Amino acid sequence: MKKVGLFFGTFNPIHIGHLAIANHMAEFSDLDEVWFVITPQSPFKTKQSLLDNHHRHQMVYEAVKEYPKLKPSKIEFDLRQPNYTINTLVHLEEQYGEDYQFCLIMGEDNLKGFHKWKNYETILENYSIYVYPRISSGKVEHSFKDHPxxxxxxxxxxxxxSTFIRKAHNAGQNIRPLLPESVWKYMDEMNFYR
Incomplete structure (x- = not known):
C-alpha cells in the first residue's frame, strides 16, 4: 500500500516554499509520495485572482516533473464547487480503493482553524494529518495539540x-528566485500576474 500525502492549495502560483515543504515531507517522513491537489476554489477564498485550472496545473507539473515522489493532481477539477476536503477524500477512496492510504498535509496556521472545516471530526477519525511549522500560526486548538x-x-x-509573489510581480519587482525556473519561464511567457 502506498502512503500518499495530499498537499492542498490553489498554487497560484506554486513557489519554492511549496516545493521545499512537499519534498521534505516525501523525503523525511513515512510518506511515499506527495500529491499537489490543485484547488479550483477554496471555500475560504474568492476566485477573482485565480488563473485558470489548466494553467495552475501546468505550473505544478513544470515544478515537480523532476521529482519522482511529487505529483500534480487534478482530482478536484471535476468535483462540484465550492468543494470541501471531505468530498475529495471520499472521491479518492472510491477511485483508488485499497492500494493507497491518504493523509493530509497542512501548515500549523491551517490546523488552527481545522475545527471549522466541514466534517473535520470524520477527517480526523479516518486520516492522519502531517503538520509543517509556520511562524505566523497563532494558537492551536487544545484538542489538536497531542492528537494521535x-x-x-x-x-x-x-x-x-503566492499572494506576495503576485503583488510583487505586478509591481515590476524581481520574484524569479522565489519560483522554480520552469514555473518562472511559463509565467513569464504567458504574461501572468501583471
Whole structure:
C-alpha cells in the first residue's frame, strides 16, 4: 500500500516554499509520495485572482516533473464547487480503493482553524494529518495539540506566499528566485500576474 500525502492549495502560483515543504515531507517522513491537489476554489477564498485550472496545473507539473515522489493532481477539477476536503477524500477512496492510504498535509496556521472545516471530526477519525511549522500560526486548538492522528514534521519554515509573489510581480519587482525556473519561464511567457 502506498502512503500518499495530499498537499492542498490553489498554487497560484506554486513557489519554492511549496516545493521545499512537499519534498521534505516525501523525503523525511513515512510518506511515499506527495500529491499537489490543485484547488479550483477554496471555500475560504474568492476566485477573482485565480488563473485558470489548466494553467495552475501546468505550473505544478513544470515544478515537480523532476521529482519522482511529487505529483500534480487534478482530482478536484471535476468535483462540484465550492468543494470541501471531505468530498475529495471520499472521491479518492472510491477511485483508488485499497492500494493507497491518504493523509493530509497542512501548515500549523491551517490546523488552527481545522475545527471549522466541514466534517473535520470524520477527517480526523479516518486520516492522519502531517503538520509543517509556520511562524505566523497563532494558537492551536487544545484538542489538536497531542492528537494521535496529528504528526508535526520538523520541515523548514517557509514564509513565502503566492499572494506576495503576485503583488510583487505586478509591481515590476524581481520574484524569479522565489519560483522554480520552469514555473518562472511559463509565467513569464504567458504574461501572468501583471
Amino acid at each position: 492522528k496529528i504528526t508535526k514534521i520538523d520541515a523548514p519554515i517557509m514564509e513565502v506566499s
